[in-house]
Amino acid sequence: xxxxxxxxxxxxxxxxxxxxxxxxxxxxxxxVAVLGANGSGKSTLIRTVLGLVPVRRGQIGLFGTPxxxxxxxxxxxxxxxxxxxxxxxxxxxxxxxxxxxxxxRGLFRLPGAADRAAVxxxxxxxxxxxxxxxxxxxxxxxxxxRTLIARALAGQPDLLVLDEPTAGVDAASQEAFAGALTKxxxxxxxxxxxxxxxxxxxxxxxxxxxxxxxxxxxxxxxxEPAGHxxxxxxxxxxxHADEERAGICEWAPTDxxxxx
Ligand SMILES: Nc1ncnc2c1ncn2[C@@H]1O[C@H](COP(=O)(O)OP(=O)(O)OP(=O)(O)O)[C@@H](O)[C@H]1O
Numbered sequence: 079x080x081x082x083x084x085x086x087x088x089x090x091x092x093x094x095x096x097x098x099x100x101x102x103x104x105x106x107x108x109x110v111a112v113l114g115a116n117g118s119g120k121s122t123l124i125r126t127v128l129g130l131v132p133v134r135r136g137q138i139g140l141f142g143t144p145x146x147x148x149x150x151x152x153x154x155x156x157x158x159x160x161x162x163x164x165x166x167x168x169x170x171x172x173x174x175x176x177x178x179x180x181x182x183r184g185l186f187r188l189p190g191a192a193d194r195a196a197v198x199x200x201x202x203x204x205x206x207x208x209x210x211x212x213x214x215x216x217x218x219x220x221x222x223x224r225t226l227i228a229r230a231l232a233g234q235p236d237l238l239v240l241d242e243p244t245a246g247v248d249a250a251s252q253e254a255f256a257g258a259l260t261k262x263x264x265x266x267x268x269x270x271x272x273x274x275x276x277x278x279x280x281x282x283x284x285x286x287x288x289x290x291x292x293x294x295x296x297x298x299x300x301x302e303p304a305g306h307x308x309x310x311x312x313x314x315x316x317x318h319a320d321e322e323r324a325g326i327c328e329w330a331p332t333d334x335x336x337x338x
Pocket of ligand 1: 116
């Protein structure tokens with residue numbers, strides 16, 4: 079089943095076109111990393127898919143429905159870039175995560191047992207259940223970011239969209255993310271996430287798309303880190319090992335994988 083179907087999409091801000099001709103398909107269960115240099119249009123791509131930036135040309139489908147007619151937004155959990163959960167908000171960790179249930183339960187119904195269970199389960203997944211009653215402002219930056227992931231997970235979405243969830247986040251939080259996302263994917267969830275480097279999420283990523291100057295410059299299996307080839311179970315063929323060592327942002331569309 080198609081979760082995201084973008085065809086020849088152009089989008090931008092004011093007079094400036096940022097996305098030029100983006101075609102992207104994400105199927106149910108896919109885990110897709112969006113890579114690329116600063117300013118290449120990664121955030122704009124996911125924000126356009128989510129309807130936060132208007133489409134100028136082309137079409138976007140979400141769960142088989144044209145985006146302009148799509149109403150099941152509770153099926154999508156979105157964690158935007160650099161949103162400080164604790165910035166001046168005197169809410170507890172549990173309250174922030176519970177706000178992720180609003181779309182599911184509606185604004186005017188009190189939270190029930192299912193809501194409370196979903197909140198606890200999401201916090202457990204990111205390793206923060208013991209902080210449920212603490213003010214978010216008392217958490218580290220990485221823990222606050224984990225709280226936002228838990229808020230998205232608590233809505234029990236089918237698709238999770240994360241914009242650089244691990245940027246500037248401590249190692250323990252990165253591991254906790256990886257664990258939570260691995261569980262989400264194992265349960266059949268679909269993930270699209272913008273990343274600067276794959277890091278501990280590497281084993282989870284099935285496909286990477288590289289955005290360059292508002293276009294998808296390359297799409298395929300992400301490169302293995304150097305030295306990974308000797309590990310048991312490694313059976314990929316990588317004819318261009320030098321490119322892998324060069325890093326993901328310099329990943330050139332020359333290795334015979336799908337390229338645009
Ligand atoms: N709200 C906005 N209004 C106007 N221009 C914007 C807006 N958001 C982004 N841009 C511009 O669009 C271009 C692409 O930005 P975008 O945030 O999509 O890139 P990115 O690949 O996600 O970058 P980064 O890795 O730095 O987050 C940049 O030139 C940026 O200045």
